[in-house]
Amino acid sequence: MKFAYSLLLRLPDSTILNLIRRFNWVKLLQFSLVSSRARQLVASLNRKTNQFNVYIENDEINISVSCNKCSIGFEFYKDKSVNDDLSIRRELLPPRIVYAKINNNSYKLHREGFELKDWVDHLLFIFNTSKVNECYLATNKYDFHSLSKTFDEIETFHLDLPEGISDEDALNAFKTSHTLCIDRSVNEEEKFHKILMRNYTCLNFMERTTLTLNDLLTINTSYTSFFDVSFTEKVLNRFLKHWIKGSNPQLVGMFFNCILEREFEMNQLLKGIDNKVTGLAANEETPNGNFVIKRFNGTRATLKITLFPNAASILMIVPAGVQKYHF
Structure with missing residues (x-):
């Protein structure tokens, strides 16, 4: 052929x-x-990809490409087993065979002398894209710095290492992504201070975290989401007051999904804060509302609050920042 x-x-x-x-x-x-x-x-056929995603887990590295109505998977190192000794990080050797999966069928591809980096660059080029849309890291069996050099342009980086394995090395290796998603519980908050101060566009904590008010005040990200936190009304009230006085200057938006063991008290959240009500739901059992608060320099932020039994979701949006970053 x-x-x-x-x-x-x-x-x-x-x-x-x-x-x-x-x-x-x-x-x-x-x-x-x-x-x-x-x-x-x-x-030059201009077969552009909609999504170019990378999955690094177990013994394999997989790339998934969505192009028009076609989805293609590329499997690397499928025939090799990684050493179970976690103190030994596996090097990214040249893949002998790459398996392309199309319509549930598998085809072998080979290019003599191609390193993994060559394969990645080749696929990015023929699919007319310059970056990985999403990269999922769920194993520490590969050398993190080698991985970061291979996948050096990432839009969203998902970190989901097994419990008991430190995230620090991986986070230090993958610094250039625009969005960071922490897909596991955060229990070593002191190691995240430098991460919170990085200038990400988005930072998402997908699982339970016990960050403190001081941690919130160090966040330098434009948009941050906490999907499972137990911040009290008092903590959030203090955070809003600090923002009004000038903290978190890069803030464009922040989302809190607070899980509590009692009803959330909205009046405690807004205690001592001048605000303007811009809309309330008619259903009194779920008194959702929009409130506008003002920073010391006149910058406005909208709080969109939805209450649930023993929970509350709070979305804080700075309209001027949203326009700047096109959210």
Whole structure:
């Protein structure tokens, strides 16, 4: 097959493009690996990807690409077992075989001398994208710094290492993502101070965390979400008062999903804070409301509050920041 593709490359570009437009994805992938010219021709078909995601878990590294109505999975290191000794980080050796999964069928791809980084760059190029949309890290069996050099442009980084394994090395290796999602419980808050001060666009804590008011005041992220916290009305009230006086200057939005063992008291949240009510729900059993508060310099923020039995969701939005960051 490689010989046939080599013969095809003797033709003019326009003729080749007319021919490969009829290729299925298996043939396009095979052809793209023949030479740099073949790669360029496949990319010029403009088959753009909707999502380019990376999954690093267990013994494998997988890439999932969504392109129009087609979804393609690429499996690396499928035939190799990682050493169970967690003190030994596995190097990213050149993949001998890459498995492409298309429509529940698996096809073998090979390119002599290709490192994992070469494969990633090749796939990004032919799918006309420059970055990984989402990267999920759920194992520490690979060297983190090698991974970060291989996947060096990440939009959203998800960290979900097994319990008992420190996140610190991974967070120090993957510093360049725009959004960081912590997908597990945070129990070593003191190690997160430097993370909170980083200039992410978004920072999401997906599981239980027990961060303190001082931690909240160090956040330098534009938009932060806490999906399972137990902040009391008093703590949140103090945070709002600090923001009014000038803390968290980068804040665009912050979301709290507070899980409590009692009813949430909205009057305690807003105690001592000048505010303007902009809308209340008619249902008195769930007195949802929008409240506008004002910072010392005149900047306004809207609090959108929804109450549930033993819980409350609070969304704080700074409209000027939303316009700036196009949220």
